[in-house]
Amino acid sequence: MRYSAFSLLAQALTGNRFAKPAWREPEPKPHYDVIIVGGGGHGLASAYYLAKEHGITNVAVLEKDHIGSGNVGRNTTIIRSNYLLEENNPFYEKSLQLWEGLEQDFNFNAMVSQRGVLMLCHSDGQRDAYARRGNAMRLHGVDAELLDRQGVREMVPYLDFDNARFPIYGGLLQRRGGTVRHDAVAWGYARGADSRGVDVIQNCEVKGIRIEHGIVKGVETSRGFIGCNKLGLAAAGHSSHVAKMAGLSLPIESHVLQAFVSEGIKPMIDNVVIFGVGHFYVSQSDKGGLVFGGDLDAYNSYARRGNLPMVEHVMEAGVSMIPALGRVRVLRAWGGIMDMTMDGSPIIGKTHIPNLYLNAGWCYGGFKATPASGFCFAHTIARDQPHELNAAFRLDRFRRGYPIDEAGRGATPNLH
Amino acid sequence: MLLPCPYCGPRSSEEFTYLGDASVKRPSPKAAFEKWHEFVHERRNPMGLIREFWQHTGGCRAWLVCERNTVTHEVFNMVPARSATPPGKVKA
Numbered sequence: 333m334r335y336s337a338f339s340l341l342a343q344a345l346t347g348n349r350f351a352k353p354a355w356r357e358p359e360p361k362p363h364y365d366v367i368i369v370g371g372g373g374h375g376l377a378s379a380y381y382l383a384k385e386h387g388i389t390n391v392a393v394l395e396k397d398h399i400g401s402g403n404v405g406r407n408t409t410i411i412r413s414n415y416l417l418e419e420n421n422p423f424y425e426k427s428l429q430l431w432e433g434l435e436q437d438f439n440f441n442a443m444v445s446q447r448g449v450l451m452l453c454h455s456d457g458q459r460d461a462y463a464r465r466g467n468a469m470r471l472h473g474v475d476a477e478l479l480d481r482q483g484v485r486e487m488v489p490y491l492d493f494d495n496a497r498f499p500i501y502g503g504l505l506q507r508r509g510g511t512v513r514h515d516a517v518a519w520g521y522a523r524g525a526d527s528r529g530v531d532v533i534q535n536c537e538v539k540g541i542r543i544e545h546g547i548v549k550g551v552e553t554s555r556g557f558i559g560c561n562k563l564g565l566a567a568a569g570h571s572s573h574v575a576k577m578a579g580l581s582l583p584i585e586s587h588v589l590q591a592f593v594s595e596g597i598k599p600m601i602d603n604v605v606i607f608g609v610g611h612f613y614v615s616q617s618d619k620g621g622l623v624f625g626g627d628l629d630a631y632n633s634y635a636r637r638g639n640l641p642m643v644e645h646v647m648e649a650g651v652s653m654i655p656a657l658g659r660v661r662v663l664r665a666w667g668g669i670m671d672m673t674m675d676g677s678p679i680i681g682k683t684h685i686p687n688l689y690l691n692a693g694w695c696y697g698g699f700k701a702t703p704a705s706g707f708c709f710a711h712t713i714a715r716d717q718p719h720e721l722n723a724a725f726r727l728d729r730f731r732r733g734y735p736i737d738e739a740g741r742g743a744t745p746n747l748h
Numbered sequence: 749m750l751l752p753c754p755y756c757g758p759r760s761s762e763e764f765t766y767l768g769d770a771s772v773k774r775p776s777p778k779a780a781f782e783k784w785h786e787f788v789h790e791r792r793n794p795m796g797l798i799r800e801f802w803q804h805t806g807g808c809r810a811w812l813v814c815e816r817n818t819v820t821h822e823v824f825n826m827v828p829a830r831s832a833t834p835p836g837k838v839k840a
């Protein structure tokens with residue numbers, strides 16, 4: 333069924349009695365053309381674009397839990413394309429453009445809200461770095477504005493402008509950035525893929541990858557063996573674990589990132605605001621809760637919960653930026669597992685096994701990348717060669733000496 | 749998370765700085781390129797038991813090796829790095 337204002341009204345007037353589930357719950361078939369491991373945003377988007385852009389519909393997405401239980405439903409929902417490097421910028425800009433048309437495209441309300449993303453600077457050096465970044469963005473045709481102190485004050489008057497240690501000098505604004513309702517992204521892609529014939533199979537954990545004569549034959553799962561012609565891995569925080577099943581050793585460490593939401597308050601924060609020291613980012617959800625987060629806990633972890641020192645650090649950074657937050661009560665905190673790469677940039681591409689494809693290494697910026705990642709991964713799988721937008725994101729870039737290190741921090745996953 | 753520093757006793761993890769997997773072994777300068785690539789980039793990233801380097805930067809500043817479970821955050825022991833089994837000898 334196509335969702336529209338009319339369908340909404342019809343459902344409302346008939347008490348939802350004729351509402352149908354948004355996707356099927358199919359039994360796994362013995363064999364698929366393509367299997368995607370991981371029903372997060374990237375896996376579901378990949379299946380959607382395989383069906384929509386390439387007409388490949390005999391596809392299964394295997395998810396060990398329920399869809400949306402991973403990072404796609406745990407992130408702080410920020411989307412933006414304010415990247416510096418030429419390998420990154422066009423890719424993330426494509427993603428932002430796909431976000432702009434996504435709801436019409438997959439006929440689902442994902443609450444895409446281009447409310448603007450403002451990154452604050454607190455020193456001359458940081459302002460210069462933001463000017464450089466803004467210029468790099470504009471050279472790629474991406475919107476960027478450098479605000480001075482007064483410009484920031486007009487937009488977000490509640491900040492602590494004269495903080496003794498971190499006074500606010502200005503900020504880099506991307507007006508087209510914003511937030512998206514994260515669960516709806518998983519649901520919208522799942523529904524869109526399902527309606528084109530893709531099997532979204534939940535509660536199906538991949539436990540092994542069967543390889544014969546150097547070719548993937550299929551996967552061993554908690555629901556038995558499932559064969560495939562091509563296999564795509566999109567397991568985010570569990571990428572190392574799944575890739576190991578095919579004998580791959582990845583340039584990735586798994587780390588935990590925490591996020592928080594406060595009680596609902598009256599509208600206060602209209603945009604996404606990012607503190608330039610200590611790392612703190614905040615937006616306000618439509619329910620009124622402040623959604624915010626900070627840095628990684630910084631030690632290897634597969635536990636979806638973090639520790640108190642980072643909670644304290646995030647709260648300190650938040651109150652330094654917006655003193656009024658001191659009065660707000662935190663409702664919930666949670667964590668997700670990040671696949672941190674050695675250069676802070678993702679991997680979308682082929683592997684040494686001809687019919688095995690890898691989508692991994694999203695660090696903590698993978699939500700905004702969801703549409704472009706699915707788009708490029710589908711292209712790579714369908715055509716057996718990368719799209720020009722993900723050509724630089726190849727796995728062998730580390731061996732070949734072409735890292736994409738946006739932060740310039742070297743092979744230190746927990747610092748990216 | 750409390751980490752049991754062998755010199756200072758159990759202390760909060762915020763006093764420590766993390767370096768990462770202690771099973772990674774630095775190759776000899778003459779080693780093949782491939783060995784250097786593995787050393788700099790590839791990680792086992794284990795789900796479960798890990799041996800890892802921490803420095804007690806907010807305390808005695810000693811370099812330490814900790815055994816910890818990455819799924820439960822359970823900490824089993826922490827010893828001075830110099831007396832830990834050298835990386836090459838560890839069966840992980």
Ligand SMILES: Cc1cc2nc3c(=O)[nH]c(=O)nc-3n(C[C@H](O)[C@H](O)[C@H](O)COP(=O)(O)OP(=O)(O)OC[C@H]3O[C@@H](n4cnc5c(N)ncnc54)[C@H](O)[C@@H]3O)c2cc1C
Nearest residue numbers: 370372373374396402403404407408410538668698699700
């Ligand atoms: C707290 C937090 C805040 C974040 N904030 C932002 C943000 O503001 N902006 C942004 O751009 N990014 C953000 N991110 C990052 C972003 O959420 C991730 O990079 C992105 O969601 C990862 O891709 P995914 O959606 O496919 O991952 P996931 O949703 O984690 O999907 C991977 C799926 O694979 C499944 N899986 C794993 N192993 C197996 C197996 N063996 N068999 C079957 N299935 C398996 C998992 O269950 C999971 O559902 C944040 C992340 C966290 C945790």
Ligand SMILES: [Zn+2]
Nearest residue numbers: 753756804808
């Ligand atoms: Zn000590």
